[in-house]
Each structure stands twice: as C-alpha cells, then as structure tokens.
Amino acid sequence: MSQEGLLRPGIIQLRVLDMDEAITHYRDRIGLDYVSTEEDGRVYLKAFDEFHRHSVVLREADSAGIDFFAFKADGQEAVDGFRKRIEDYGVAVEDVAAGEMPGTGKRIGFTIPSGHRIEIYADMELSETAPETHNPYIYKDEPRGMRAQRLDHCLLYGPNLPEVEKFFTEVLDFHIPERVDLPDGTLAIWMTVSNKAHDIAFVNHPEPGKLHHVAFFLEDWNDIGHAADVMTRYDISRDLGPTRHGITRGQTIYFFDPSGNRNEVFCGGYTAYKDHPTRIWDGNHVGRGIFYYERQLNDAFLSVVT
Template sequence: MKKFEQLPEIAKLGHVALVSKDLDKSLVFFKEVIGLEETEVVDGVHYLRAWGDFEHHTLSIAAGEESRIDHIAWRTKREEDVESFAVLLEDAGVEVTRVAAGEEAGQGEAIRFQLPSGHPFEIYYKIEKPLAGEKRRAKLKNQVYKSWAKGVSPRRIDHVNIGTNGDPSAIINFLAEKLGFKIREYIKAPDDAVVAAWMSVTPLVHDIAVMGDPTLASTQELHHLAYWSDNAQDILRAADILCEVDIKFVGPGKHGISQALYLYVIDPGSGVRVELFSNSYLIFDPDWEPVEWTMDEMDFAFTYWGDQANRPNSDQSTMFAGPLEDLVVKEPN
C-alpha cells in the first residue's frame, strides 16, 4: 500500500445526481416549489443549486425510465486528494472509475466507486463557481442569488441519509476507515450492534446518515437529501407554500438526534424524499464523544416533538417511501 505524506480528506458534501422518470414534474418541484436556481442545462441534464450554494450545482436531474440516484458526490480539501483517494480505494480492493474533466458540467476530474452496499459515490475537487445572471444576482458579494426569490428557497445543501437492508456497520466502517467520516450520534441494538449512525467531516452533526432496516427493498436506498434553511420560521413558511400547491408533507417536527427542525416532502416526479432542515447544532470539539441512543429511545430520538417522521398510515409511513403515483403538482401562480 502506498504511504501518503498527508492522508486525503473529504471537505464537504457536493451534490446529488438524480435520475427522474418524470423530469417535468421534478423540475417544477425543485425549481418552482423548492426554489432552486438552474445554473445550466447540458445534454438534457439540469444543474441546480440553492441561492446560497457557490458551486456549479448541488443537484442535477436527468430523465430516465426509472428514478434512481446516479451518484452522491463529495468534494476533497485538495486537488491531489482525488487521485490519492483513488489509490487508497484501489489498494483496498474497491473498483474505481475515472471521470474526465467536463464529463459532468462544471466539474473537473473525478472518481466514482461504490460503497460495500452498492451506493454510488463520486469524489472531485475542481468545480466551477459561476455568478448568477444579473437579474438574479445578489447585491451581497458573499452571496450568489437574491434570497427567497421563489418557492421555499433554502440556503444550501446540507446532508444525505442512506439506508440498507444489509449490515449498516459495513457502510459505517467504510465511511470512517476509508473516507475519514466521524460518528457524531448513533443507535445501538441490544446485541451492541450499531444500526444507525450520523457522521460528518465538517462541524455539522451529519453530512451523511446511515440506517439499517431489513424491510428495505435493497442494500442501496436513499432516505432523503436535505437542504438547509436559516431558521424555524423558514420551515413554517415552507409548510404554507407546500399547502398552496397541494403537496403532502410530514412535519414540522424536531429531531432528538441532531436537534434539528424538519419537514419531509416527496418529489412527485422521482419519488425522492427531500428534507427541509433548520437549526440543529455544530460540533467544534476535537475530542467529541459520539452520543449513543438505544432502540427503546428511537421514537424520542427521531421525533422530539411534532409530526412523527415515521407515523403509521401516512403517505410517507415507511422509512424509504417510493413514488407517489397519484400526486399531481400544481404550477405555482
């Protein structure tokens, strides 16, 4: 195995690449209802970001026969880290695919690989940071677009939550040992097995969460991707906006784990769940001790108060809901 002068590091969550079986519905949902801005469209792929996202995109959407996540992308701290991760992963027996600069719009060279569960990941460093067009550009030099110009208007991408019907510890260990993620909070089963973990490389409580559930359809599921808003009032405003266009949602509520205010809503085009997320807490202590929760504390851990995230007999009652075929999004006025 090659010895590195400095181990490669992940800096942050970059973007999620989504394939939607109903692209038109997904675009109305993400652009007009959620309020993401479209950077550009290249070869049928729509590249979107929130008003406070600086990178070229934090979400891409393309049409496909079946909805799926093409990849979840992470940016490294240094340009050379991309190749270093490739070497490290290949030495560990992981199949790595090189992605040429420009193959994904706005992005430099990257690598793609799969977690032990099959979840597709991408790692990159170089990324364009285009300015907004003059009509949408913020006056503030440290902000890309005008705030709250349309729809819910979250500020930035925040995290992803993935699941598996296999052993979640295989994912958790891979993220920790190969990619440098730290466990911030976790759920332990009576047999001492870790069944879920909230992990990060930043001061956030989680850049990624991993949950195990034997009832899931596969080893590689996505529970949700999350966009962050500045405060609780933004989440209440989001609820009003979703009601106005007749889109069902779960929340608002507050998680025990992460202490965040949440609202969950499903994209009617792809069936992908989006969490609208605010508050929470930050971790700055270098000697942070992971917070342990037990199975009998799960209801309190997931929902401290408010609309139950896993309530029975609802359109989003399962942890990993599929598309809502009968849901029609109304175009906002």
C-alpha cells in the same frame, strides 16, 4: 487549513420520472436556481447560497432514486490520496472524465457496502450567480419558494452498516456524532466530515442503494414554517413535520418530490466536533431520536424509500 481531505457534499444526482414536474418542484417550490439542461437531458440546479456551478442534477429515468452522492475534496491531491486509500482498502475505483458534467473536473466513483455509489471530485467552476465576494449583500435576489440555501446531506438505506461505518471513518475520515444501536446491531449512523451535525447518514435496510431523503438547508425555524405553508399551497406531498429531530436537533419537514423521492428541509443542528462523545440511542428511544416531538416513528420512515 484545518479541514483536510473532504469538504462537503457537493453533488447529488437524482432520478426523476417527469423532468418538467421535477423542475417546477426543485426550482419553483424548493427555490433552487436553474443552471442548464445538457444534451444528455440532465438538468443542473444550485441553491442561491452555493458558490459552485451546480449541486443538484436531475436525470429522467423509469424509476426514482439516487444515482450518486459526491463529496468535494480540498484539491486534486486530496482526491488522488483518497483514490489510493480506497483501492488499498480493496474497493474498486472508477474514473469519470473531466467534463462529463459541465464545468466539473474529473471525479472518482466507487460503490460502498450499502450498495450506493459515492463520488469524490475537487474541481468545479464557480457559478456566475455565486454569492458576491466584493462588498457583498447577503443575497442578490430575495430567495424564492422554500428559500433553500444549500444542499445539506442525504440519508441512505442499505445493508452492511458496520462495513459502511468502517469505510467512512477509516478511509474517508468521517466521525460519528450519533448512532442507534439495537441489540442485534446498528440501526443507523450519522456521519460528518465537517462541523455539521451530519453530512451523510445511513439506516440499515435489506435492499441496497436506496434513498431515504436528500436535505436542503433553510435559515431557521421560521423558514421551516414558511416551507410548510408553501407545501400546502402547492399541494406538495408531505411526509411529516414541522418537527425536530432529537438526533442532530435539526428542525425539519419530510416531503416528496413528484417522482416520490423524499426531500427534507432542515435547519439548525448543533456544531459537531470530533472530541465530542458520540450520542447513542437505544431502540426504546429511537422514535424520539428521529422525531423529537412525535416520539415515535411513522410507518413511512422505515419503509418508504426510492
């Protein structure tokens, strides 16, 4: 099989201020399926088109933000290989026991130079509500709310982007479809371990460990418009869009969950291959790179994070 090592973003664990509000938002508005609430209070959800047990984990806390972002690897052997490469690179690796999350095998966790915790795991149960695999329909139940199909990617804010890039490309085998280079250094990098235009992205930011947004994949531009209708109908705080990103070409809306974590609904985006050149953006054009129609950043883009 030709995609080796990491497969895709598999889990995001988010901190939310009020769990009931968060469930309403992620389940009824974004349209995720509720999976379970566990004894420690964490709530598990998944998108209707995901095969595995859960992808979004909510943890009630005093401050919003991201606990960790986890990639699913192609087997335990691959996880063990990454453990060795990460430790050889000089980064400490922490073990998380199987079962720390329901239906989930053992994970490894580590902190990258931007201050974020990244995890890698290989095993998670298939969901009881996974897409059918025997004479399947395209869905069993009509998608609800914004009709999110899957957890897609996240954009993280923190320092030390050159080190982050080096780590992701040299240790985790990502490549770089797009970057923003300013005279005094890299402002932002979009990285993928697959054919998606990005699986994770980073923007340079003095404070470590911050979340800019977590993105959910929609079918197309019409579902982006529909999501905007849903946002207004339910008074969901919108940041910007419907618009397009010049970077990735994805069509998008940025908005906020009730705790202030920025969400994105995203569709399209080109198919990325590692033999394609990296697209480079200058400071003069980064506005168009981020918001293709507005052609300038809004104030919130560089300042509002959790």
